[in-house]
Amino acid sequence: MDSLHNMPPKAPYGKLNIAVAGLGRMGKRHAKTLMYRVPQANLAAVCSKDEKELEWARQFFGADGAVKVFDDYDTMIQLPGLQAVWVSTSTNVHALQTTAAVKKGLHVLCEKPLSQNLDEARAVVQLAKDNPHLKVMAGYSRRFDxxxxxxxxxxxxxxxxxxxxxxxxxxxxxxxxxxxxxxxxxxxxxxxxxxxxxxxxxxxxxxxxxxxxxxxxxxxxxxxxxxxxxxxxxxxxxxxxxxxxxxxxxxxxxxxxxxxxxxxxxxxxxxxxxxxxxxxxxxxxxxxxxxxxxxxxxxxxxxEDAFATEAIEFCEAVLEDKPVPLPLELGxxxxxxxxxxxxxxxxxxxxxxxxxxxxxxxxxxxxx
Amino acid sequence: MDSLHNMPPKAPYGKLNIAVAGLGRMGKRHAKTLMYRVPQANLAAVCSKDEKELEWARQFFGADGAVKVFDDYDTMIQLPGLQAVWVSTSTNVHALQTTAAVKKGLHVLCEKPLSQNLDEARAVVQLAKDNPHLKVMAGYSRRFDxxxxxxxxxxxxxxxxxxxxxxxxxxxxxxxxxxxxxxxxxxxxxxxxxxxxxxxxxxxxxxxxxxxxxxxxxxxxxxxxxxxxxxxxxxxxxxxxxxxxxxxxxxxxxxxxxxxxxxxxxxxxxxxxxxxxxxxxxxxxxxxxxxxxxxxxxxxxxxEDAFATEAIEFCEAVLEDKPVPLPLELGxxxxxxxxxxxxxxxxxxxxxxxxxxxxxxxxxxxxx
Amino acid sequence: MDSLHNMPPKAPYGKLNIAVAGLGRMGKRHAKTLMYRVPQANLAAVCSKDEKELEWARQFFGADGAVKVFDDYDTMIQLPGLQAVWVSTSTNVHALQTTAAVKKGLHVLCEKPLSQNLDEARAVVQLAKDNPHLKVMAGYSRRFDxxxxxxxxxxxxxxxxxxxxxxxxxxxxxxxxxxxxxxxxxxxxxxxxxxxxxxxxxxxxxxxxxxxxxxxxxxxxxxxxxxxxxxxxxxxxxxxxxxxxxxxxxxxxxxxxxxxxxxxxxxxxxxxxxxxxxxxxxxxxxxxxxxxxxxxxxxxxxxEDAFATEAIEFCEAVLEDKPVPLPLELGxxxxxxxxxxxxxxxxxxxxxxxxxxxxxxxxxxxxx
Amino acid sequence: MDSLHNMPPKAPYGKLNIAVAGLGRMGKRHAKTLMYRVPQANLAAVCSKDEKELEWARQFFGADGAVKVFDDYDTMIQLPGLQAVWVSTSTNVHALQTTAAVKKGLHVLCEKPLSQNLDEARAVVQLAKDNPHLKVMAGYSRRFDxxxxxxxxxxxxxxxxxxxxxxxxxxxxxxxxxxxxxxxxxxxxxxxxxxxxxxxxxxxxxxxxxxxxxxxxxxxxxxxxxxxxxxxxxxxxxxxxxxxxxxxxxxxxxxxxxxxxxxxxxxxxxxxxxxxxxxxxxxxxxxxxxxxxxxxxxxxxxxEDAFATEAIEFCEAVLEDKPVPLPLELGxxxxxxxxxxxxxxxxxxxxxxxxxxxxxxxxxxxxx
Structure with missing residues (x-):
């Protein structure tokens, strides 16, 4: 069972403005997880370069603008009020997008692995160390199962x-x-x-x-x-x-x-x-x-439940300024x-x- | 796994204003389920006669009034805008509270069994039949597992x-x-x-x-x-x-x-x-x-997951005016x-x- | 695992001369169990009224006469030196055959149930009580599993x-x-x-x-x-x-x-x-x-192993004059x-x- | 379940005169397996160098001489009428004893592994090849499970x-x-x-x-x-x-x-x-x-059942002059x-x- 019902009695919940990068299989699921199972999150935006995925997003999230749909990652992370991003793209752009988000001052939950390239991965870990005010977390879901x-x-x-x-x-x-x-x-x-x-x-x-x-x-x-x-x-x-x-x-x-x-x-x-x-x-x-x-x-x-727990704990780490459960170095x-x-x-x-x-x-x- | 992620792409979600009656073990859980796992629900109110439970509720739901806390069931169901109530009290008041809610024009999800008394139960079933515009559903959670x-x-x-x-x-x-x-x-x-x-x-x-x-x-x-x-x-x-x-x-x-x-x-x-x-x-x-x-x-x-599915399907039955999955007669x-x-x-x-x-x-x- | 290897160190094993009545599915199996898995038994004879079963027996046991093949129960139990019989026929003759064997002075292991007829069963139980020097046991195999x-x-x-x-x-x-x-x-x-x-x-x-x-x-x-x-x-x-x-x-x-x-x-x-x-x-x-x-x-x-254990314990009860593990009254x-x-x-x-x-x-x- | 009851209808069973070398944990078990669960075997002799084991054997097998007890392997394999030996000693003498038995013209079932020394093992395999009229089998019991x-x-x-x-x-x-x-x-x-x-x-x-x-x-x-x-x-x-x-x-x-x-x-x-x-x-x-x-x-x-099956199939290979199920080369x-x-x-x-x-x-x- 998930940990949802063990959440501390706190109201109203502080909510983290968070975006999802990538709307493939996992990106869609992460967006829904944030909407439906993470009371601490406010899904602010999603992005994809794939026209089919964008079409899906426009229909699913509707026209009221509560969830903004972008066709470009770099534009999305400029969104005013955005606090964090969940990088759910393919591995070959994980490091690039995490780097851009950190440089923009955003907290990042990045799907594993950080990169296929070890030097690139090391550079991102160093960048995260240089920005200790930001939470940068590796997404190894099994630890949340x-x-x-x-x-x-x-x-x-x-x-x-x-x-x-x-x-x-x-x-x-x-x-x-x-x-x-x-x-x-x-x-x-x-x-x-x-x-x-x-x-x-x-x-x-x-x-x-x-x-x-x-x-x-x-x-x-x-x-x-x-x-x-x-x-x-x-x-x-x-x-x-x-x-x-x-x-x-x-x-x-x-x-x-x-x-x-x-x-x-x-x-x-x-x-x-x-x-x-x-x-x-x-x-x-x-x-x-x-x-x-x-x-x-x-x-x-x-x-499925582990991903919800992972997102909840990442949001709580940011909102309450606690260490992330899985620091980037571990990855x-x-x-x-x-x-x-x-x-x-x-x-x-x-x-x-x-x-x-x-x-x-x-x-x-x-x-x- | 729950059915959350099979929900149809529809935004913004219509939300049902619903209250929870009773804040014992199950009432608390139902309130949280509605808040955290049922995107189609807006938890509008809770009630209890137990001072400890009320104290918990005031602290948990906070002072912003998003969730109103009542010490009396009959007062709660007068709340303007309220559309439905989830009866989670002990069996001996299920029929009474369901009856009151139906008479007030509210949809009802009533925990099983409807009553310990068969005649009383039959009367409620008849009342529900006489009010076909209202959804009155028996809460047999296993059918949602x-x-x-x-x-x-x-x-x-x-x-x-x-x-x-x-x-x-x-x-x-x-x-x-x-x-x-x-x-x-x-x-x-x-x-x-x-x-x-x-x-x-x-x-x-x-x-x-x-x-x-x-x-x-x-x-x-x-x-x-x-x-x-x-x-x-x-x-x-x-x-x-x-x-x-x-x-x-x-x-x-x-x-x-x-x-x-x-x-x-x-x-x-x-x-x-x-x-x-x-x-x-x-x-x-x-x-x-x-x-x-x-x-x-x-x-x-x-x-736990079955209760979330039950609540989701009840809310959908009301919002989309579909038959409830478990009509009262069955109970x-x-x-x-x-x-x-x-x-x-x-x-x-x-x-x-x-x-x-x-x-x-x-x-x-x-x-x- | 069977209890074969827990048998006490005793050599040469006393062997019980025992016959099997009935050569249907179970009779055949019991005969083989006695031959191959019960060192305390000497399979002395078998009987059946069915020509096919007799044909099988003549072929299987060979012409050397070590195991005698009878087409009649009453003749078989007259065999000199025979000490016991395992009744494996259909239920409707269990009581009759057990009675005949006891009257002839043989120990009996009788497949369950003793009879379809309660009065008949009671009579056999009484007969066994009247012959306390004989071991008469009910064959409820699960107790030996x-x-x-x-x-x-x-x-x-x-x-x-x-x-x-x-x-x-x-x-x-x-x-x-x-x-x-x-x-x-x-x-x-x-x-x-x-x-x-x-x-x-x-x-x-x-x-x-x-x-x-x-x-x-x-x-x-x-x-x-x-x-x-x-x-x-x-x-x-x-x-x-x-x-x-x-x-x-x-x-x-x-x-x-x-x-x-x-x-x-x-x-x-x-x-x-x-x-x-x-x-x-x-x-x-x-x-x-x-x-x-x-x-x-x-x-x-x-x-299969339970039947071997059952036969071993029945033989030991006779050879060592101990109470049978499952007295007839229980059945x-x-x-x-x-x-x-x-x-x-x-x-x-x-x-x-x-x-x-x-x-x-x-x-x-x-x-x- | 074991294969005992699938044995072909053949009577009287030809029986193989077989000895067990070694009376440690496994030797004792093998001797009992041959006595109680292998109708094709006649346990003719056992040997050990350990005085405790010999004491056990003398008591267990009794004084009637049906099973001869030796304190020396080389003497045992001279026993007239002996046809086969099951080598159940510690690995360091497997090759030596197998060699001696083959040279004496005995069939051998040798516990795995043949030797700790590869050259020694190869020599035994060669010896077995040079004596194709003898059955020499490697004892890998799992293949018989x-x-x-x-x-x-x-x-x-x-x-x-x-x-x-x-x-x-x-x-x-x-x-x-x-x-x-x-x-x-x-x-x-x-x-x-x-x-x-x-x-x-x-x-x-x-x-x-x-x-x-x-x-x-x-x-x-x-x-x-x-x-x-x-x-x-x-x-x-x-x-x-x-x-x-x-x-x-x-x-x-x-x-x-x-x-x-x-x-x-x-x-x-x-x-x-x-x-x-x-x-x-x-x-x-x-x-x-x-x-x-x-x-x-x-x-x-x-x-336990696998060892019985192994012994049965070894005896049958010898008695019916069929290839052994597990030739020595495989080991x-x-x-x-x-x-x-x-x-x-x-x-x-x-x-x-x-x-x-x-x-x-x-x-x-x-x-x-």
Whole structure:
């Protein structure tokens, strides 16, 4: 269940004037989430460059001007009274748009990952540090999911002893419409776009630990077009950390049964599991085939409530001037590991890091 | 997942001016649901006779008057511009308040059951019929739950052949605070207050069928105070219908593990089950005890989304002048069966009905 | 897992010379169980009147005479050296054959139920009492199943507090071959042949309690031929006991998904469940339909190990002259309740018992 | 369920005179399995060097000499009439004893792995090839488990399309008695002793494929003594195969909840899972902690039936002169991969293989 009803008794709610950039699948959902499920938000504007999306927006938001519709991001962020922007475009413009918003003095909630390019991502993190009066937050939705939070609480209170291994997978429903292949070209390889959630969860559960070495392997089961992008549609990676903790990941774009996102945290005295048997709801059907349950088709059905919680907590961080729950640096660290795995996949070689977690040049740092 | 994001693209939303009567556990929740999760609603007023609840309301809703706080129901329903009221008080005043609201020309969403008294309930149903311009709806929240709706859709499309048996249970977490015993005195016996949901689900799944006979038995496991109310804390009942369909129910107030509400619909070619293994979320814990999941403590955690959907659909029915999804008569029929079971429990005798589903005097209607 | 490997270190095993009467589905299985899984048994003979079954036996057991094949029960029990017989024929000759064996001085393991006729059953129980040097045991296989025994151990050690309600169901896979309809004619109605296991489990879990009243209802979903037998293919029954404990049952012959036998024992501080989600093994399949498991097609796949344990314990009781784990009287009590439910089904009336559990004439004993 | 009752109708059963070498935990179990669950076997002898074990054997098997008890392996295999031996000693003498038995003209069922030393293992495989009239079989019990066989049948008939990834784990209950640490010294590192089952299952499900590269990592969570053995108590490994198929493994000696052995086979159109939620039986307990099931403490409880099936099929292979279900070479291949993972764990480096699956010297074969 969402946290909506735990909100403190406060009236009238201060409301944050916020805009949504991008009106693709997620942009539309974020706009509706802000309107319908975030009492602390006032959706002030939306923007897109896509004519179909703009058409949708004009119809959906109507002509009364309560929600302004822009066909240009830079124009939108000039809107008087605007306080924040939720960047929901494709990854290749995340850094650019976040930078522009911060420079304009806006708070930013930026979808993960910050960038496909590590240097660019580092520059945005630095910019955010240089503007400590602005809240700039990385959008890793799973940290706002009730089950992941319950698991985290259990780990923190010692239910499983000392947590030392994470297994995590992000497996998407096979998409044969061609949408995914187009999407992949703009959103980075499987370890940067998809596994990055699992890496983030590893840091969530195991703490702020430094990678020591990683390796990856992958295969193309359904989408030959990915070869040209140096990518695969099924990838497996392992990361060893300097304090002896371990993580291993499986990411797939080709599941027949639905969105199958699962995480196990193994400790010295137990194990916490999240969603190891995915179920779309509480229904079972018994028939000649046996007994079955359906599975959510995509992450939206699994994480809809988490996105609402994420938006509520971002708005509260701004309105009450509290630290954001997920600072931008955290996203950067996951991105560095994601890239190391993607490079290991490409080269077949182990990627190693020094004791500070800084990546070493190829060939250095091997165990004696 | 809730239906929020399936709402039609319409802006600005027409909003229904609605008040909440009663600010107990559920009244508070309904007020928040209307504020935060029902874009079609404008929470105009709340009322309570309880000083603590009023104090809470004054603080929560603030002094700006956007939500007016009343200490008297009859005064509240005079509020100019008010269009509807959500009756969330204890069962013993449901009928009275619904009647007053209808007479005042307000639409009403009334929590189940309409009354503990069948004649009173029938009078309200008649009043609603006499005022067809008003929407008067029975609040059976399970019909708005995503899992129950999925099960219903499967039954309707023939997944299990012809549905002919329902097993349904409503089992509440044991409450040792004394709250439940006080609650029971005002809300009716186990078959009227609790099993009535299971009866309603039976009609939902098996259609508009006529009861033929029923029997019930029960025991007191934890709450000896119930004996004075002619009630039990664990009751089991069976209902045979004239078309050969069957239903059997188990209701308990004394579960150690949480709110355990489950339903099975058995058909000629399969079975659909809702929540036969209750889980509060997607988390499992493995440890020395084995592998375990937690269970929702009460119906709110299980049905929070359903209440939001119920409110949304009620508001839409009014705003768009559509039939309400759950007309008041339906609640009446469940109540008649609930009372038959409660009487069978008390007398130990079979209660029988004629072919129209009208209850027969004791001793009449036995087979042969 | 079976208890085979917990057997005491004892060599050479004393072996009991035992015969199997009846070579239908179960007779064949029992013969093999004795040969392959019961080191304490020496299968000495088998018998059948069916020519096909005899043909199978001659081929299977070969010509070396180690296992003698008879076409007549009365001749078989004259076999010199024979010590015991496992009666696996149809219900209508159980009592007759058990009587003959006891009179011949043989120990008997008799499949449930002892008889369809209560007086006949009582006579056999009396005969067994009059021959205390012989072990005469009722074959209720579920009491030998590892899961039911684990559940019983948990109930006995107080895991769920004081057990006070049993819900139990015996639901068989739909059989469209005609076998079941022929079987039904010789094996008694649904509450006597099928529900009797659930009644036995109720006494297993709740102890030696006296019935007070019961009622039943049923319907025919697939087998219209049952109407002529005064029977149904789906029956539901409830039993109230004098000490306030309760049981309710569902028996079906028409499941689409397999053999679905489940039991819940509800206590004041918890609930133990056996097989509420039936699974034929540890395999799950994920695909376009979601995630599914298969279900055992019939009770043999579910209870194969239990039958071996039952045979082992019967042999040990004889060889070591210990009381049998399931004395014949226990089966009689279940049968009395089974018949009361069957009669309630037929008449639509409540059947009542006095405080000793003795059935009252119709119309007597109603609650005041 | 076991396959006992599917055995062909054949009487009298030919019986294989077989001995068990080693009477540790598993040796005792194998001796009993042969006695009680394998009608095709005649347990002729057992041997051990351990005085306690011998004492147990003398008592258990008695003085009648039906089962001869030896304190020396070489003497035992001279027993006249002996046809086969089941080698159940610790890994460090498997090869030696298998060699001696083959040279003596006995059929051999040898527990996995054949040896900790690859050259020694290869020599035994060669010896077996040179003696084609003898059946020499590798004891990988999981291939005889009903669930794994069901999964394999589903993969073979195309239920999941083309299988291309295996995830498999072998996780043992934490043992704090010191037994495991002593055991580890004689039975090889985690990838050779434990993961080898998962490697074997990979070949079972994906076919006879050639490894291309592998990497591993591990950590010590509970048993510091393992450091001196160049071993860990939690290891994770990945293997890439030349045809693009992939496998990844997790082995642990430190589970709090029991023996947790699970396997997933991922295909282009579905996924088959074995035991992803381990359950020791069909029982669930609901209480204040939620709802829980227990887990098998060790592999015996999980695989007892599989060992019986393995023994039956080995005996049948000998008696009917059929190929053994699991030729020795197969075990060799798993061992080669197991050692590659163990070396990768130790060196931190990727181990690579040529296109024939032959291991390359360190540093060679890296992807371009």
């Amino acid at each position: 009730a089950s992941y939070r319950d698991a985290k609480a259990k780990v923190d209170k010692g239910t499983i002893g000392d947590a030392f291994i994470v297994r995590s997978q992000t497996c998407d429903l096979l998409d044969n419409t061609g949408f995914f292949v187009r999407y992949a070209a703009k959103n980075g390889g499987v370890f940067v776009d998809c596994c990055i959630h699992d890496i983030d969860l590893t840091l969530f559960f195991l703490g702020d630990i430094k990678p020591k070495a990683c390796w990856a392997m992958g295969t193309i089961a359904h989408h030959p077009e990915l070869a040209a992008l140096n990518d695969v549609d099924n990838g497996i990676g392992m990361v060893e950390f300097w304090n002896g903790k371990l993580a291993y990941f499986y990411c797939s774009r080709t599941m027949a049964h639905g969105h199958d996102v699962a995480t196990e945290v193994i400790g010295t005295h137990g194990k916490v599991m999240v969603n190891v048997h995915p179920r779309s709801n509480n229904v079972l059907v018994a028939g000649e085939h046996g007994i079955s349950n359906e599975v959510q088709p995509e992450y939206w059905e699994r994480f 950067l660290k996951s991105l560095e590991i994601g890239w190391a795995l993607q490079d290991a996949l490409l080269t077949g070689k182990v990627v190693r890091f020094d004791r500070e977690g800084k990546r070493l040049p190829e060939g250095e740092g091997a165990k004696l | 995503a899992s129950y709706r999925d099960a219903k859709a499967k039954v309707d499309k023939g997944t299990i052949g012809d549905a002919f048996i329902v097993r349904s249970q409503t089992c509440d977490l044991l409450d040792n605070t004394g709250f439940f015993v006080r609650y029971a005195a005002k809300n009716g016996g186990v078959f009227v207050d609790c099993c009535i949901h299971d009866i309603d689900l039976t009609l939902f799944f098996l259609g508009d069928i006529k009861p033929k006979a029923c029997w019930a038995m029960g025991t007191i496991a934890h709450h000896p105070e119930l004996a004075a109310l002619n009630d039990v804390d664990n009751g089991i009942g069976m209902v045979e219908f004239w078309n050969g369909k069957l239903a059997y129910f188990y209701c308990s107030r004394t579960m150690a593990h949480g709110h355990d509400v489950a339903t099975e619909v058995i058909g000629t070619h399969g079975k659909v089950m809702v929540n036969v293994h209750p889980r509060s979320n997607n988390v499992l814990v493995a440890g020395e005890h084995g592998i375990s999941n937690e269970v929702q403590p009460e119906y709110w955690e299980r049905f 009446l029929k469940s109540l008649e069966i609930g009372w038959a079971l409660q009487d069978a429990l008390l007398t130990g005798k079979v209660v029988r009905f004629d072919r129209e589903g009208k209850r027969l005097p004791e001793g009449e209607g036995a087979k042969l | 590892a899961s039911y025994r684990d559940a019983k151990a948990k109930v006995d050690k107080g895991t769920i507090g004081d057990a006070f309600i049993v819900r139990s169901q015996t639901c068989d896979l739909l059989d469209n071959t005609g076998f079941f309809v022929r079987y039904a004619a010789k094996n008694g109605g649904v509450f006597v042949d099928c529900c009797i296991h659930d009644i036995d489990l109720t006494l297993f879990f709740l102890g030696d309690i006296k019935p007070k009243a019961c009622w039943a209802m049923g319907t025919i979903a697939h087998h219209p031929e049952l109407a002529a037998l005064n029977d149904v293919d789906n029956g539901i029954g409830m039993v109230e006991f004098w000490n306030g404990k309760l049981a309710y049952f569902y028996c079906s012959r028409t499941m689409a998904h397999g053999h679905d036998v489940a039991t819940e024992v509800i206590g004041t501080h918890g609930k133990v469940m056996v097989n509420v989600h039936p699974r034929s093994n540890n395999v799950l399949v994920a695909g376009e339909h979601g995630i599914s498991n298969e279900v055992q097609p019939e009770y043999w796949e579910r209870f 009689l009590k279940s049968l009395e309740i089974g018949w009361a439910l069957q009669d309630a089904l037929l008449t639509g009336k409540v059947v009542r018992f006095d405080r000793e559990g003795k059935r009252l004439p119709e119309g007597e004993g109603a609650k005041l | 009903a669930s794994y066989r069901d999964a394999k049948a589903k993969v073979d008939k195309g239920t999941i399309g083309d299988a291309f990834i295996v995830r498999s784990q072998t996780c043992d209950l934490l043992d704090n008695t010191g037994f495991f640490v002593r055991y580890a010294a004689k039975n090889g590192g985690v990838f050779v002793d434990c993961c080898i089952h998962d490697i074997d299952l990979t070949l079972f499900f994906l076919g006879d494929i050639k490894p291309k590269a592998c990497w591993a990592m591990g950590t010590i969570a509970h048993h510091p003594e393992l450091a001196a053995l160049n071993d860990v108590d939690n290891g994770i490994g990945m293997v890439e195969f030349w045809n693009g198929k992939l496998a990844y493994f997790y082995c642990s000696r430190t589970m709090a909840h029991g023996h947790d052995v699970a396997t997933e086979v991922i295909g282009t159109h579905g996924k088959v899972m074995v035991n992803v939620h381990p359950r020791s039986n069909n029982v669930l307990v609901a209480g204040e902690h939620g709802i829980s099931n227990e887990v098998q403490p060790e592999y015996w409880e999980r695989f 060799l291949k798993s061992l080669e991969i197991g050692w590659a993972l163990q070396d990768a764990l130790l060196t931190g480096k990727v181990v690579r293989f040529d296109r024939e699956g032959k291991r390359l010297p360190e540093g060679e074969g890296a992807k371009l």
